[in-house]
Amino acid sequence: EDKVVQSPLSLVVHEGDTVTLNCSYEVTNFRSLLWYKQEKKAPTFLFMLTSSGIEKKSGRLSSILDKKELFSILNITATQTGDSAVYLCAVEEYGNKLVFGAGTILRVKS
Amino acid sequence: NAGVTQTPKFQVLKTGQSMTLQCAQDMNHEYMSWYRQDPGMGLRLIHYSVGAGITDQGEVPNGYNVSRSTTEDFPLRLLSAAPSQTSVYFCASKNNRGDYEQYFGPGTRLTVT
Numbered sequence: 001e002d003k004v005v006q007s008p009l010s011l012v013v014h015e016g017d018t019v020t021l022n023c024s025y026e027v028t029n030f031r032s033l034l035w036y037k038q039e040k041k042a043p044t045f046l047f048m049l050t051s052s053g054i055e056k057k058s059g060r061l062s063s064i065l066d067k068k069e070l071f072s073i074l075n076i077t078a079t080q081t082g083d084s085a086v087y088l089c090a091v092e093e094y095g096n097k098l099v100f101g102a103g104t105i106l107r108v109k110s
Numbered sequence: 111n112a113g114v115t116q117t118p119k120f121q122v123l124k125t126g127q128s129m130t131l132q133c134a135q136d137m138n139h140e141y142m143s144w145y146r147q148d149p150g151m152g153l154r155l156i157h158y159s160v161g162a163g164i165t166d167q168g169e170v171p172n173g174y175n176v177s178r179s180t181t182e183d184f185p186l187r188l189l190s191a192a193p194s195q196t197s198v199y200f201c202a203s204k205n206n207r208g209d210y211e212q213y214f215g216p217g218t219r220l221t222v223t
Contacts, residue, residue: 004152034211034212041216041217042200042214042215042216042217043153043200043214044214045211045212045213048210048211088152088153090152090153092212095160096141096143096158096160096204096206096212097143097155097158097168098143098145098153098155098202098212099155099169100145100152100153100154101152102150102151102152103152
């Protein structure tokens with residue numbers, strides 16, 4: 001059965017800290033891995049990763065994929081209270097189906 | 111572009127009632143899908159469609175029907191609502207060609223009593 005596992009399930013940090021969120025997966029027909037941010041509404045897209053070892057960056061956020069070890073990490077540096085959200089990892093299979101992890105709840109305290 | 115729209119935003123049903131959740135997109139996306147999100151379980155795929163006239167089941171299809179008569183619309187029907195269907199429902203769409211992300215609608219919060 002296809003599955004995506006995220007860790008930790010939740011964490012609390014202080015503003016300015018750096019956090020690393022983990023995502024491991026076992027899927028049959030891997031096409032890409034996606035990270036989304038969800039703040040009490042629809043998930044908003046952060047990154048799509050298709051190739052191993054190539055880091056994607058957007059401001060203070062970055063992500064990388066390891067297709068050999070079947071995992072990805074999402075890094076957030078210099079965290080701000082606005083980073084508080086649920087971060088979702090999803091693996092897209094050929095055929096466009098997304099398999100989601102349960103998410104990591106991040107709370108950034110000021 | 112309005113993107114992906116969903117109606118209603120909130121709905122309360124009694125057990126056994128039926129209703130349709132509406133989803134529309136104006137981006138000419140071939141692929142559309144429905145997910146439900148329950149606490150601690152991420153999003154789970156209910157049904158999906160790769161184009162008008164084509165639908166298929168996802169991970170949790172029981173109790174739901176879909177149809178895709180046009181590219182723009184992908185309604186989700188609950189035939190006989192059950193309390194286990196209390197959830198937040200998200201519709202999503204994407205371009206079938208190339209590596210593009212899925213765009214999500216704002217969600218419908220459904221409560222079945």
